[in-house]
Amino acid sequence: KKGGAISVLEQEFARYSGIRHAYSFNSGRSALFAILNSLGLQQGDEVLLQAFTCNAVPNPVLWAGLKPVYVDCREDDFNMDAEDLERKITRKSKAVIVQHTFGLPADMDRIVEICKRRNLILIEDCAHALGATYKGKKVGTFGRAAFFSFSRDKVISSVYGGMAVTNDNELARNIQTFQQTAGYPSLLWIFQQLLHPVLMNWLILPTYGIFGKYLLILFQWLHILSKAVHWKEKRGVKPAYFPKRMPNALAVLALNQFKKIEKFNSHRREMARYYALHLQNTSFVLPKDFAGRENIFLRFVIQHPKAHEIIRKAWNLNLLIGDWYTSPIAPDDTKADAMGYGQGMCPVAEKLSQITFNLPTHINISSKDAQCLIDFIRNIKLNDR
Numbered sequence: 001k002k003g004g005a006i007s008v009l010e011q012e013f014a015r016y017s018g019i020r021h022a023y024s025f026n027s028g029r030s031a032l033f034a035i036l037n038s039l040g041l042q043q044g045d046e047v048l049l050q051a052f053t054c055n056a057v058p059n060p061v062l063w064a065g066l067k068p069v070y071v072d073c074r075e076d077d078f079n080m081d082a083e084d085l086e087r088k089i090t091r092k093s094k095a096v097i098v099q100h101t102f103g104l105p106a107d108m109d110r111i112v113e114i115c116k117r118r119n120l121i122l123i124e125d126c127a128h129a130l131g132a133t134y135k136g137k138k139v140g141t142f143g144r145a146a147f148f149s150f151s152r153d154k155v156i157s158s159v160y161g162g163m164a165v166t167n168d169n170e171l172a173r174n175i176q177t178f179q180q181t182a183g184y185p186s187l188l189w190i191f192q193q194l195l196h197p198v199l200m201n202w203l204i205l206p207t208y209g210i211f212g213k214y215l216l217i218l219f220q221w222l223h224i225l226s227k228a229v230h231w232k233e234k235r236g237v238k239p240a241y242f243p244k245r246m247p248n249a250l251a252v253l254a255l256n257q258f259k260k261i262e263k264f265n266s267h268r269r270e271m272a273r274y275y276a277l278h279l280q281n282t283s284f285v286l287p288k289d290f291a292g293r294e295n296i297f298l299r300f301v302i303q304h305p306k307a308h309e310i311i312r313k314a315w316n317l318n319l320l321i322g323d324w325y326t327s328p329i330a331p332d333d334t335k336a337d338a339m340g341y342g343q344g345m346c347p348v349a350e351k352l353s354q355i356t357f358n359l360p361t362h363i364n365i366s367s368k369d370a371q372c373l374i375d376f377i378r379n380i381k382l383n384d385r
Helices: 004-017 028-038 058-063 082-088 108-117 169-182 187-204 208-221 231-235 248-258 261-279 307-316 347-355 367-379
Strands: 021-025 046-050 067-071 093-099 121-125 145-149 162-166 299-303 356-360
Touching: 004 021, 004 162, 004 248, 021 028, 021 169, 028 058, 028 121, 028 145, 028 162, 028 169, 046 058, 058 067, 067 082, 082 108, 093 108, 108 121, 162 169, 187 208, 187 248, 248 261, 261 299, 261 356, 261 367, 307 347, 307 356, 307 367, 347 356, 356 367
Parallel strands: 046 067, 046 093, 093 121, 121 145
Antiparallel strands: 021 162, 145 162, 299 356
């Protein structure tokens, strides 16, 4: 469990990010939970966060005894709407979690200005955006603290893993104390995560179109592999393996990936350009470019009124098109009321969850793979109803 890779990863991460303090955890939500518990907030204080997100963001807020307040997002960049943020601030509001959705930085000038003027603590959710920059400055450096995720579908992956970062010395001491008292996950849990890349790369993905996806379901049902989101999290309940420190074995995986981050992000941008070139002049709405915001394209997000039908048809053909997010708080079987979310709170997020799907950009996607997806999308026959 313990080992030298943990401190090396933390030091390398801090150096890369240009941040003084970095503390590793076994997930991004553990890192967020550590930050929230280290800020001296009171029970019932409000934390503003955007809808069109994963339950991994509101859950740590709830677990810390705080109240999530949902802010709508913008249709053009999927990030927090600063105007709606202003409207939803109350006397109980204490912090804002700003998400850089799909690797596109949020409108940080506006959000930083609001937080300063309204005396709110700014926390950056960089789970999608490691390496992205806003006006030349890396995401994760704008707020009092930030957290990153190294889960199986993020910029770098150690199957599970995360990092909390801050330039605030006092907050750093509190996070470090929290990390030390959290302890390590069980050896069984660690072994489960180490099995994941072996089984996925050598057995499940090579046979995905034949029987691989059924093997994945079977291995998860038998608890040989863990799911990305535990069923308890869909009901607002904290699984026993959160929050925990990052074990050395996963830190070794993360370090190995971290060394390749520029290569990974360069490939993502290349894939995004390829998709954009071959899908222009179609009925699909493609991602916009924003001056000063360097997107790393964790996913290439497309808007279309029949998005859910496109996802279903792709999956029937074993094409891996992404469904982030088909509900305002994903996964779509998350109990919204357990998250404190009510229908109509964030109409733009609700609309986007019906009209978006996304294409993969990760290092194992080649131009040939991308072309298969493009051909499918361009030639798909959609129901008229």
